[in-house]
Amino acid sequence: MSEAITNPVPAAARTEVIDRADRLRPSPRRGLGLAAATVAALLVAALLAVVIGSVAIPPGAVLALVLERLTGLRSAVAYPPAYATILFDIRLPRVTLMALTGAALAAAGASYQGLFRNPLADPYLVGVAAGAGLGATLALVFNLPSTFVGLSAVPISAFVGALLTVGLVVLSARVGGSMPISTTLLAGVAIGSFASAFTTFIMLRSPDGLRRSFNWMLGGYAGGGWDPVLIILPYLVVGMAAVQLNARALNVLQLDEEQARQLGINVDRVKLVLVVAATLMTAAVVAFGGLIGFVGLIVPHSLRLLGGPDYRRLIPLSAIGGAAFLILADLVARTVVAPQELPVGVVTAIAGAPFFVFLLRRLKRSVF
Amino acid sequence: MSSLELISLAAGYGPRPILRDVSLSVAGGEVLALAGPNGAGKSTLIRVISGVLPATAGQARLDGADLLRLPAGQRARRVAVVPQMIHLPDAYTVGEIVLMGRSPHLGLWSGESRHDCEVAWGAMRATHVEELSERRVGELSGGEQQRVVLARALAQEPQVLLLDEPTAHLDLKHQVGVLELVRGLAQERNLIVLMTLHDLNQAALYADRVALLQQGQIVAQGSANDVFRSELLSRVYGVPVTVSRHPLRDVPVVLPDGK
Numbered sequence: 001m002s003e004a005i006t007n008p009v010p011a012a013a014r015t016e017v018i019d020r021a022d023r024l025r026p027s028p029r030r031g032l033g034l035a036a037a038t039v040a041a042l043l044v045a046a047l048l049a050v051v052i053g054s055v056a057i058p059p060g061a062v063l064a065l066v067l068e069r070l071t072g073l074r075s076a077v078a079y080p081p082a083y084a085t086i087l088f089d090i091r092l093p094r095v096t097l098m099a100l101t102g103a104a105l106a107a108a109g110a111s112y113q114g115l116f117r118n119p120l121a122d123p124y125l126v127g128v129a130a131g132a133g134l135g136a137t138l139a140l141v142f143n144l145p146s147t148f149v150g151l152s153a154v155p156i157s158a159f160v161g162a163l164l165t166v167g168l169v170v171l172s173a174r175v176g177g178s179m180p181i182s183t184t185l186l187a188g189v190a191i192g193s194f195a196s197a198f199t200t201f202i203m204l205r206s207p208d209g210l211r212r213s214f215n216w217m218l219g220g221y222a223g224g225g226w227d228p229v230l231i232i233l234p235y236l237v238v239g240m241a242a243v244q245l246n247a248r249a250l251n252v253l254q255l256d257e258e259q260a261r262q263l264g265i266n267v268d269r270v271k272l273v274l275v276v277a278a279t280l281m282t283a284a285v286v287a288f289g290g291l292i293g294f295v296g297l298i299v300p301h302s303l304r305l306l307g308g309p310d311y312r313r314l315i316p317l318s319a320i321g322g323a324a325f326l327i328l329a330d331l332v333a334r335t336v337v338a339p340q341e342l343p344v345g346v347v348t349a350i351a352g353a354p355f356f357v358f359l360l361r362r363l364k365r366s367v368f
Numbered sequence: 369m370s371s372l373e374l375i376s377l378a379a380g381y382g383p384r385p386i387l388r389d390v391s392l393s394v395a396g397g398e399v400l401a402l403a404g405p406n407g408a409g410k411s412t413l414i415r416v417i418s419g420v421l422p423a424t425a426g427q428a429r430l431d432g433a434d435l436l437r438l439p440a441g442q443r444a445r446r447v448a449v450v451p452q453m454i455h456l457p458d459a460y461t462v463g464e465i466v467l468m469g470r471s472p473h474l475g476l477w478s479g480e481s482r483h484d485c486e487v488a489w490g491a492m493r494a495t496h497v498e499e500l501s502e503r504r505v506g507e508l509s510g511g512e513q514q515r516v517v518l519a520r521a522l523a524q525e526p527q528v529l530l531l532d533e534p535t536a537h538l539d540l541k542h543q544v545g546v547l548e549l550v551r552g553l554a555q556e557r558n559l560i561v562l563m564t565l566h567d568l569n570q571a572a573l574y575a576d577r578v579a580l581l582q583q584g585q586i587v588a589q590g591s592a593n594d595v596f597r598s599e600l601l602s603r604v605y606g607v608p609v610t611v612s613r614h615p616l617r618d619v620p621v622v623l624p625d626g627k
Contacts (some may be wrong), residue, residue, distance in 0.1 A: 021489030024463040024480070024501065117457075245476055252468050254457040262418045262451075263524070264444030264472030309459040312479075 031317075034307045038317055042324040046099065049331045050091045054338065057083050057091075093226045098330045098344070099323035100232050101285040102295055104239070106322025107315050108278040109296020111243050114250040114311055115274045116181050122296035123282040125185060126275070127165040127192035132286040134195040134202075135161020137213040141206045154216065155228070155287035162283035165195055170275065181257075184275075216290045218343030221330065228288040239281035240319065246270050246277075247311040254309070292345045295322055298356040305359055325352075370431050371395040372417075372528055372560045377426035379416045386412045387584045390426070394577075396527070396558040399551060401565045401575035405605050408581040410564035411452065414530045417562070418449045430527060430560075444472035448521035452532040452564075454513050458506025462516050465505055466492055469523025491522035495549060511542040518546070522553065529554070531563035535570060543567075547574040572596060572619040580604060596620040 051059050064075040065087055105123060112121040123129055139157035169191050173184040203210045249270045252260045257267050286292075299322045300314060307313055329347040336342065377390040387409045394400045402410040415421040417428050419440060428435040435443055448469070456465060469491065470484040480488075492498040495515040500508065505516060514534065521529060531550065535543040551574050554561045565571045571578050572592035579589040582604045588595045598611045601622060608625040 020498070020501075021482075021485045024467055024485040024488055248471070248474070248479075251460075251464070252471050254460065255465075255468070256455045258415075258420050259449070259451060259455070261420050261440060262444060262447075262449045263468060264441035266440055304459070308461075309457065310464065 031307050031313050034303070035313075035317060035320075038303075038320040038324065042099070042320050042327070045324040045327040045331070046095055049095045049098075049327045050087060052331060052335060053086070053091060055082065055086055057087060062087060089225060093224075093229055094221060094330070095327055096226075096229050097221075097232070097288065098326045100229060100236055101289040101292065102299075102322035102324070102326025102329075103319040104232070104236050104281040104285040104322075105292060105295040106299035106318040106325070107240060107243060108282045109322075110300035110311065110314050110318040111250070111274050111278040112296070113300060114254065115271060115278070116185060117254060117256075118181075118185070119301065120297075121185075123278070123286070124192070124291075124293065124296075126188035126279065127169050127195065128162045128279055128282045129286060129291045130192035130195035130199070131165025132158040132162040132283060133213075133217055133291055134165075134199045135159070136216050136287075136290075137199045137202050140213045140216065141202050141208075155231075159283050159287035161195070162279070162286060165191055166275070166279045166283070215343055218290060218292075218345040221289070221334075221341070221344065224288070232284045232288060235280050235284035239277040239284075240315075242273055242277035243281075243315055244312075246274055247315050250274065250311040251309075290343065290345065292326070292348055294345075294348045294352045295326055298352045299325055302356065302359050370527055370558075370560070372435075372562075373427075373429040374417070375427045375429065377413070377416060377423055377428065379412060379421055379423045381421075385424070385584060387416065387423075390581075390584075390586055392579055392586060392589055394560045394562060396560055397555050398577065399554050399561040399563070399575045401563055401571035401578045402581060403565060403568055403571050403578055404581035407583075409584040410581055411532050412584075413581075414449065414532050414562070414564060417528070418447055418530055419443050435528075441472050444524060444526075446526055447528040447530065448524040448526035450514070450517050450521050450529070450531040450534055452536055454510075454517050456505040456513055456516070458504060460505055461501065462492070462497055462503050462505055462508070463488070463501040465516055466497075466501075466519045466523050469520040472524060487525060488519075488523045491519040494522055494553060495519040510537050511539075511545070514538065514542070514546060515549075518549070522557075526559070528560045528562070531561070533564050533566060535565065535567065543570065550574070568592075568596065568601070568622040569614075572614070572621070573617065592620055593618075596622055 047059060047062065050062050051057055061079045061083055064077065065079065065084055067073070068075050069088065109122045112123065112125065113119055115121070116125070136154050136158040138161070139153045169184065169187045172187040172191065173180070175183060203213055249265050252263050252265050253267065253270065255263075260267050300318045303314060303317045303321055307317060326344070326348070329351060330344045332351065333342040333344040333347045371393055373393045375391055377387055378385060379387045390413060392400070402413060404410055412421065416423050417435065419436065423436050430446055435447060466488045467480055467484065470480055470488060473484065474480065489498065492501060495518045497512065497515050497519050500512060500516070505513060508516065529550075534546050534550065538546065547570060550561060550563065553559055563575070565575070575592070577590060578592050578595045580587050580595055580600070587604060588600060596611050598609055601609050601611065610623050610625055612621045612623060614621045
């Protein structure tokens with residue numbers, strides 16, 4: 001057995017050895033096809049979503065108007081003035097909000113799955129969604145003043161609810177100086193159930209608020225122009241950066257905590273940073289978009305199936321894929337029964353679940 | 369010549385002491401086997417040296433530094449562990465798992481360099497898993513996974529290699545294979561090797577020295593010829609044994625007396 005170790009490498013084979021060693025490195029080229037495909041999907045989805053609607057705006061007009069807005073030049077063709085209003089005040093903000101929401105939910109889902117080493121983990125499992133739901137329902141049912149420092153009360157209240165819930169989960173899950181996975185999950189489920197039950201109780205006591213809070217919970221778009229986008233963006237930028245910086249540690253954490261420690265990972269710090277970052281992102285988007293299920297589950301898993309488990313690639317891919325997926329889901333939600341709108345959460349589940357089952361059947365191997 | 373010095377090490381879970389006053393020294397290139405009955409504290413000693421269980425007293429000195437007081441990242445550049453129960457996430461490839469061994473050498477912002485890949489590749493060649501580099505670890509046998517984890521440990525470029533029951537769950541051929549591999553690596557790379565072993569005959573054959581633990585204390589240490597005495601082993605294990613000679617090698621063989 002020791003022969004092969006002491007065998008000197010022939011000079012001719014030396015370069016080959018180095019080439020093969022270099023292949024170990026996660027090269028930027030590996031997975032480039034998948035990255036290009038997700039980006040293309042995002043662009044196509046965004047274009048479709050601004051073109052299609054009760055007033056169809058031709059793709060040429062969209063491009064011309066956007067260029068006009070960006071460069072200040074006048075386009076040669078005079079488009080109806082309504083086009084610009086619909087495009088910049090209604091469709092683009094909505095598409096952008098959906099993109100950010102999908103990106104945050106999918107990236108947070110991938111992080112939670114890695115963090116808890118549990119393929120079922122998603123923003124719902126740690127109680128974020130339930131807390132946000134309780135906050136939003138309280139605001140809707142008790143008719144809190146509709147604006148508070150210029151913001152509507154529902155998202156603010158949902159955001160506070162989400163943060164409080166997760167704070168409570170983290171506090172209850174702490175054992176000594178660390179935060180074991182099992183107690184975190186159990187605390188999340190328990191506190192989440194409590195918040196959900198309380199939400200249901202309040203809703204049933206107030207038939208008036210029932211419909212509205214139910215609609216919010218399934219992810220009904222509430223409007224609001226560019227404001228929600230601007231509020232969400234900082235949380236998303238900071239959260240994504242924090243998650244991405246810890247992506248390599250997240251790979252090592254997939255071994256188990258003891259091995260990760262023995263490989264020099266500061267496990268408690270990584271877990272805390274990831275929980276806080278993923279939760280902030282989720283809370284921010286859930287506050288405005290409602291409880292949109294399934295995005296955090298199917299997008300990361302689909303991309304895992306296609307592109308492997310390395311979180312350094314998986315997290316950005318999930319963000320782009322989540323954005324594309326939610327833009328499309330929202331497009332369907334507002335066109336399929338037009339002039340009425342479906343809550344987008346209904347579409348994500350109806351469209352997402354069969355697709356996901358198809359993927360699972362197609363690639364019969366363990367994803368995780 | 370670097371060596372690992374354990375000085376009056378003590379540790380325990382809660383108030384219950386598991387290790388008491390453990391002192392020993394292992395030199396570079398030397399293989400020390402930790403033997404003793406279940407619950408004697410062998411695995412606990414591995415966990416203390418690797419920093420996952422805090423010591424309640426004592427030091428583990430390597431080149432003048434106390435390993436127990438180093439930050440995790442710095443310790444992981446000096447000490448690598450092959451755990452007993454190997455949990456590998458199925459979906460990762462062998463190459464990805466071995467590259468994780470470079471983790472303690474990488475900063476927050478950096479990815480693996482060409483040098484890191486060469487070190488990892490060298491480690492994979494040393495444990496004969498380079499042909500498996502693109503395979504997913506979930507498809508590998510127990511023996512192959514063991515060698516992948518050993519390669520990951522070597523990729524850390526440690527001075528100290530700790531192995532917890534490296535032969536558990538392996539058939540005889542693979543047991544011998546991994547022990548010979550470890551022995552060869554210790555000499556080639558001048559590694560300080562500590563491994564727990566249940567099988568005393570393997571310890572006699574493949575370790576330079578043996579430390580015998582009982583109830584958290586070292587009751588004897590030295591060459592297998594010195595330590596493996598039938599009355600001592602019978603007392604420590606609580607079962608009558610006979611120590612004989614290996615027919616081919618100059619080492620003792622331990623046999624239960626039976627009935």
